[in-house]
Amino acid sequence: MQNLRTYTNRLKDTEMAAKDISKLSGEAHPMTGGDGPNSYANNSTYQKEVAVAAKELVDRAIVEKLDVKFLLSSSTTFQFADLGCSIGPNTFLSVENILQAVKFKYHSQGWRCSDQILEFQVFFSDHTSNDFNMLFKSLPKNRQYYAAGVPGSFYGRLFPKASIHIFHASYAIHWLSRVPKEVADRNSPAWNKGRIHYLNSTDEVKRAFEAQYAEDVECFLQARAEEIVRGGLMVFIIPGIPHGIPHSDALANVTYQLLESCLMDMVRKGIVSEEKVDSFNIPMYYMSPQELEGSIEQNGCFSIEMMEILALPNGTVSNALVSASHIRAAMEGLLKQQFGDEVLDELFDLYHKKFEEQHSSTIEAGKAINFLVVLKRN
Numbered sequence: 319m320q321n322l323r324t325y326t327n328r329l330k331d332t333e334m335a336a337k338d339i340s341k342l343s344g345e346a347h348p349m350t351g352g353d354g355p356n357s358y359a360n361n362s363t364y365q366k367e368v369a370v371a372a373k374e375l376v377d378r379a380i381v382e383k384l385d386v387k388f389l390l391s392s393s394t395t396f397q398f399a400d401l402g403c404s405i406g407p408n409t410f411l412s413v414e415n416i417l418q419a420v421k422f423k424y425h426s427q428g429w430r431c432s433d434q435i436l437e438f439q440v441f442f443s444d445h446t447s448n449d450f451n452m453l454f455k456s457l458p459k460n461r462q463y464y465a466a467g468v469p470g471s472f473y474g475r476l477f478p479k480a481s482i483h484i485f486h487a488s489y490a491i492h493w494l495s496r497v498p499k500e501v502a503d504r505n506s507p508a509w510n511k512g513r514i515h516y517l518n519s520t521d522e523v524k525r526a527f528e529a530q531y532a533e534d535v536e537c538f539l540q541a542r543a544e545e546i547v548r549g550g551l552m553v554f555i556i557p558g559i560p561h562g563i564p565h566s567d568a569l570a571n572v573t574y575q576l577l578e579s580c581l582m583d584m585v586r587k588g589i590v591s592e593e594k595v596d597s598f599n600i601p602m603y604y605m606s607p608q609e610l611e612g613s614i615e616q617n618g619c620f621s622i623e624m625m626e627i628l629a630l631p632n633g634t635v636s637n638a639l640v641s642a643s644h645i646r647a648a649m650e651g652l653l654k655q656q657f658g659d660e661v662l663d664e665l666f667d668l669y670h671k672k673f674e675e676q677h678s679s680t681i682e683a684g685k686a687i688n689f690l691v692v693l694k695r696n
């Protein structure tokens with residue numbers, strides 16, 4: 319009887335885990351795969367420059383905050399996960415930087431990182447539909463770590479309990495798990511008709527996005543809190559907005575309004591349907607560091623070890639061609655799903671043209687920050 323009860327309880331646990339894992343699907347909009355001219359691999363220099371700008375601070379955080387003696391008391395495999403890794407090459411750079419900093423820290427504590435003593439395992443994680451083939455094909459040949467791919471959404475559980483020493487995510491957690499339902503519902507006061515984002519929209523729409531962000535960030539932190547080892551670190555690089563400015567002053571608002579006006583031009587020409595524009599929304603949220611700080615405090619599982627605003631990369635934001643190609647590489651999947659493959663060339667030609675016509679002062683007036691946050695599991 320006792321055995322039967324234990325078995326039934328185990329079964330319930332397994333069912334719970336299965337339910338958790340089923341949350342992993344949700345909306346997925348991976349970056350453009352492959353290595354063609356529109357691919358993310360060839361159009362992500364901005365994100366790379368942000369990672370480069372963060373390097374020194376990330377090194378410092380690892381050297382000062384990572385307690386290697388404590389972490390290695392239970393295992394000689396150092397497990398590291400990059401969430402929202404996409405297809406490279408930026409993920410390889412971030413992974414290499416972090417592993418070098420970890421090795422430096424171990425050496426400085428008198429540990430030998432030879433194969434027998436300390437091994438590194440890196441989990442590259444992204445949505446199931448991410449181009450993992452491209453990622454695996456371009457893994458650095460001289461890497462000194464075991465590599466594995468982990469498919470699924472970071473808004474649910476991805477790893478076993480207490481198994482990861484460092485989590486990293488760059489330019490990823492501003493993607494929401496989904497567009498809030500009410501903004502695409504014509505019967506809701508939060509219906510976002512004629513707009514494709516919350517930044518320039520009504521208070522109802524803004525509140526719906528804020529609520530989705532709050533729900534998502536809690537799911538994210540809760541999942542990581544279970545997966546990370548006690549004392550483990552999380553390093554995030556996030557595009558956001560400065561504290562206290564209206565959403566409409568965000569630089570992203572300038573770019574999304576341009577994209578929106580291109581889509582509306584195409585509606586007028588009869589190339590895309592107005593209904594499709596009305597029901598289209600970009601599932602991204604630009605948080606301020608203070609907003610994230612509030613969410614982390616509310617979650618209560620992590621202490622904030624570092625929070626710093628990074629220097630913005632020069633030039634790339636106001637370059638029309640770079641802006642068009644970067645936005646295309648990041649959003650092609652999302653746009654294709656709603657409007658079809660055949661409109662993309664025309665849409666981005668138009669975007670490029672409008673961006674060039676836009677007065678540079680309008681673009682430069684848009685407020686944007688990238689910030690680094692380092693958390694430690696309590």
Ligand SMILES: C[S@@+](CC[C@H](N)C(=O)[O-])C[C@H]1O[C@@H](n2cnc3c(N)ncnc32)[C@H](O)[C@@H]1O
Nearest residue numbers: 348365402403404408444445471472488490493
């Ligand atoms: C702009 S790319 C950043 C890629 C890379 N980290 C870099 O810095 O170049 C954002 C990545 O986050 C992934 N992503 C967005 N939401 C996600 C989610 N809920 N779960 C897993 N990956 C997600 C996307 O698929 C995409 O590959």
